[in-house]
Amino acid sequence: MRREPTMAENILSSATQWIYTHSSFWDVSMALLGLFVFQCINDRLTNKGPMLWPVLGIIPTMFLHVNDMNNFVTRALSKAGGTFHHKGMWMGGAYGIVTADPSNIEYMLKTNFKNFPKGKYFRERFQDLLGDGIFNADDELWREQRQAVRAEMHSSRFIEHSLRTMKDLVHQKLLKLTDNLVRSGDSFDLQEVLLRFTFDNICSAAFGVDPGCLALDIPDVPFAKAFEKATELILFRFLMPPFIWKTMKFFGIGYEKTLKEAVGIVHEFAEKTVKGRRDEIRKHGSLCHQSDLLSRLIEIEYTGRGKEMQFPDKYFRDLCVNFILAGRDTTSVALAWFFWLVHSNPQVENRILREINDILSLRETQTKNEVIFTMEELNKMVYLQAALSESLRLYPSVPIEVKEVVQDDVLPDGSIVKKGARVFYCIFAMGRMDSIWGENCLEFKPERWIKDGKFVSENQFKYAVFNAGPRLCLGKKFAYLQMKMVAASILLRYSVKVVEGHDAIPKMTTTLYMKNGLLVTLMPRSVNTTAS
Template identity: 30%
Template sequence: MLTTSNPDNVHHVLSTNFSNYPKGPKFRRIFKILGNGLFNSDFDEWRKIRGLAQGFVNHKQFHRFMAKINHDFLENKLVPVLDNASQQNLVVDLQDVFQRLMLDATCITATSYNPNSLCFGFPEVPFLKALDDAGRTQIKVAVNKANKLHIFTEEELNKLVYLHGALYETLRLFPPAPLQVRTCIHPDTLPSGHKVNSKMKIVFSAYAMGRMTSVWGNDCLEFKPQRWITEKGGIKHVPSHKFLAFSACLGKESAITRIKSVAAVILHNYHVQVMEGQLVTPKASIVLHMKNGLRVRIKNTWP
């Protein structure tokens, strides 16, 4: 096994010599719960599925549909749950809330089925547990709105550049997929000079890469949303082989919009108090989670 955080090696494996580095059959067995879709496929099958998915996510109707889904889920699912938590003075696991929200929204988008996992009482969700079992092998925003509940439109979200920078900075330091694994088919030499063969696995550490001075500078351990903002107030482009949070993800823009919309509605409408005394530590999983969640108390900003 070769573990690397060298961006040149990542670019070589994921782009330049892509056909020599599939995910491999073991990866598919581990994540068989996700079926034979884009996440689990390789080679011609991957290209075919990606082509179909690309046409789907680039369609104007898809964007309108996603905007409606986002608004509906915020207004009819997230806000009622948070309002109830505020009224009842409950302590909730914010990580669990986000996971349930994403599960429901993703299922509706992909299958038209709503598992209704985000609701009062937070019922047990077998699918989330199955995904978790498989995985084991200062944001601030200034808004000028009336003192009332507000759900942001996509146009409004596009103006929240600092929030966008804060999102990217969070994903740089805490990538959802901290490790990515590829197998090797034919012997090869990586740009770093390391030789690999068909018996080796190549592991990319996005978590380590986000903390490398050679990639991000001497302030790489600091949380600085402004590092993503250009002098003209736009978002800086960083190649995917240096910023692996989305890699070649087709749903990147939709995901960013959804995350920003959730963050904006919480920041504008609620005070979030993180409970003292809890140990916040990573969980051993293919997806980067907090081992014990994040317990918070929610209070409405507006009476």
């Protein structure tokens, strides 16, 4: 027997029928608009962070501030108390938090390290360029590479090789190039020159190959150009939904086509170098005359097993490309910001010069052009190291990092993160938080790093410029030596003047480049001797 509808069912049916027969497109549009407005108001009342729009999430907010992203995120974090939630486009699967809280960063990078790897989001965007290299790897693959690299990078042989190649590049190429530019009387882009220097330097240390980017005439180095192009184009993968860039990659169109071509040139150069080194050790049975990282690792593997190497060429190729990425951009960009800050703070420049000249006064009489700093002298430059550290605090080479959550977790500040969430920690913002660095956090003040005449390192989770925890940068000591060598050598000989009206604006990339470079003129120091 058929059941009779209830009174409630009759009323609901009648209401539905009325809406169906009487509502118009205008009515539906107004209802949807009302829902949209309600969700916007609700988000503003319940969310402390940036606006999360219906359907589109945080994407519209990001594009509104794309030219000032780092400062925008800093303001948002400060307003939100150090942490805020984010989510991407509806159905896109992007969600998580952004934080600048040192307790959260320590928890992710040390306390519960296993639960916060690089993750698929980061790895798949850099996979084409970095492969399975140390900076793109997680878990056992990462541990295996780090163990091998750490032992060799900390060896006296590699340190001596690094210092020797660094000295040669500074005095035989960098200073000759700057002297040539000074004589021309023209202003030039110091950031571009520093990028050329660090590229040659890291290639010499990692590959044992000098690409020749510091030649007096502007050189045509396809490998260097391709590497720069590849790192710039990869940024687009972080700014657009995966289905767009993956489709472009599949069909080989647009910037993905250019990216593939650039990566091909980079890998071809690296593979050729690896093959040459392996052919050499097969022929001679040893690479004892080579001290670069690649040669040492290949020889250790070869002699350790007593037979042909078990690792494929791709293993060594990826390792070297990863080190070039880390060593080229980071120190050159850090030095560019350092020279800009020193120009803006002449009292800091004067103190650096006094320190350098006090150290050199212990030498016999020597002209500035003859000065080649020793490691012992570089280690004595406490104030210079403080100035470099302060520059990195305000302008970290890598302004933001990302981790992916393996299992549901709760961070020390109470933030709940679900499996698959992406946690961004903003190193740029950390240096500008008065809750971390005090009310003078925006001031360039090297003195904050010195106590009783000695350099004092900060808590690595408060100062995550060189990463922290198990992933603490293996090249930190190398980076400081390189920066001090370049900074001291240039400041001893020249006064660096930024061209009037030239603004230093951060560029929207994965590394904190200056958007318009650093346009400078160099004025030779008037005094010709360092000691008497």
